[in-house]
Amino acid sequence: MNIAEHKKQNNIVEYIIHMYQTEDLIRVFDMDIENISQYVIKHIPEGDASKEELIGWYQAILDQMNKEGIEKSGHLSETQKIVEDLNTLKQQLLSSDEEFEKIYSKASPFIREFISMSEGKINDEIQICINGVYGILLARINGKKVPDEVQPALDQFGNVLSYLSYKYKQQNFLNDN
Structure with a gap:
């Protein structure tokens, strides 16, 4: 099982x-599996069979990105479907789960603020939370400090996403049995 499946x-x-x-990594290497193989996969401490499997996985993602026309920006439709599923779950939990209602109410002002800051580009509340958490990850990878005034929002986004992830796994486990 690869990292993504896990x-x-x-x-x-x-x-x-x-x-x-x-997706971003594939774009950085100009949608070229040879570059990804040479500069990324070659340096992973795995056996040749695992590396071949990884090359196949990256190639499949690359092919899907080409097919969906997201070579420059955007996200795979399969991934975005999961974001939609999380939004549906959020709506269900808001009317049935007191703990989630508390978590969400703390995050809600920050969510509205970030949606407003997106100037109409993003209206999806869960997408805003994910983008916030992903943005902090990218900033840290690039050695940038996250402004102190942004941290409370990101903490609340993380709380919402953690709870949703937990409930999503719980639902899928129940659906699989």
Whole structure:
């Protein structure tokens, strides 16, 4: 089982962020599997069979990105479907789960603020939370400090996403049995 599949089974939000990273990585290497193989996969301490499997996985993602026309920007439709599923779950939990209602109410002002800051580009509340968490990850990878005034929002986004991920896994486990 590769990293993505493990994340998909255990923490759906980590999976989404992993897929966003994968898309960005593929774009950085100009949608060229040879570059990805040479500069990324070659340096992974795995056996040749695992590396071949990984090359196949990246190639499949790359092919899907080409097919969906997201070579420059955007996200895979399969990944975005999961974001939609999380939004549906959010709506269900808001009317049935007191704990989630508390978590969400703390995050809600920040969500509205970030949606407003997006100037109409993003209206999806869960997408805003994911973008916030992904943005902090990218900033840290690039050695940038996250402004102190943004941290409370990101903490609340993380709380919402963690709870949704937990409930998503719980629902999928119940649906699989």
